Amino acid sequence: MISSQPDPLEERELSSEQLLDGRLLKVWRDRVLLPDGSEGVREYIRHPGAVVVVAVLPDGRLLFERQFRYPLRRVFLELPAGKIDPGEDILACAQRELREETGYEAQQWRYVGVMHPCIGYSNERIEIFLATGLGHVGRQLDEGEFLELLALSVEEAEEAIHRGELTDGKSIAALYRSLPVLEAGVG
Incomplete structure (x- = not known):
């Protein structure tokens, strides 16, 4: 009630x-x-909000990035993600970030949910998407953006979490929120 x-x-x-x-x-x-x-x-x-994308390659592996994050002064393993521009639709943002950072476009998009990573000191929200039917079109990194791409199976990603190699909260949450769909064989 x-x-x-x-x-x-x-x-x-x-x-x-x-x-x-x-x-x-x-x-x-x-x-x-x-x-x-x-x-x-x-x-x-x-915070203006952000998106994170669980991008599934045709072979079932997931696209990850290695990127230096200045506040902690080290390289992190994370899923493709980015800030929502003012007035930008969240799906359009997810599509833009996936294309710019990884060079892939997806044929199918599924909204997975939202997470709030820092509720004690920020109003940030991160919208989670699952992208399948990927095709490579060439990436267009933002000026001053440097990253490496790698592909991990779901099992390898989970192992990286448990070994402490993947510690990025948005990536962990997005992966686990997407697991029921991934385990059902989407991709």
């Missing part, structure tokens, strides 16, 4: 102040009314 009453855990914004207006991230500090009637402060990042 859906209640029209507010959730008793809800915090309500009293005031909001932007602390940083970066190219990608916007940092805010809000004063909020807490459930017990007292006030608190919440600092968080506003």
Whole structure:
């Protein structure tokens, strides 16, 4: 049964102040009314959202990327992904990112779901897609973007997770959200 009453855990914004207006991230500090009637402060990042693509090659292997990620100063293994541009449709974003980063286009697209990777300090959402019927058309990396492609079977990807070689949260979540479809033989 859906209640029209507010959730008793809800915090309500009293005031909001932007602390940083970066190219990608916007940092805010809000004063909020807490459930017990007292006030608190919440600092968080506003993010435009992103997509991640589980791309299945004709042989059943999945496309992964190796990419240097500056905040942690190391190379990570991850699925193709990217930021949603203002006003951009999420499927169009997924299609664009797959083509730009990997050089592949897909004949079939399936929406898998959404994940929220950093709920304690960001409003970021990542929309998950499964892409099959891949054909190579040539990639078009963004300026300043450098990455290597590799293909892993689902089993190899799971082993990489358990060995600590694949630690990217969006890639792990997308893979596991897609497993029921992958195990059913899609691709």
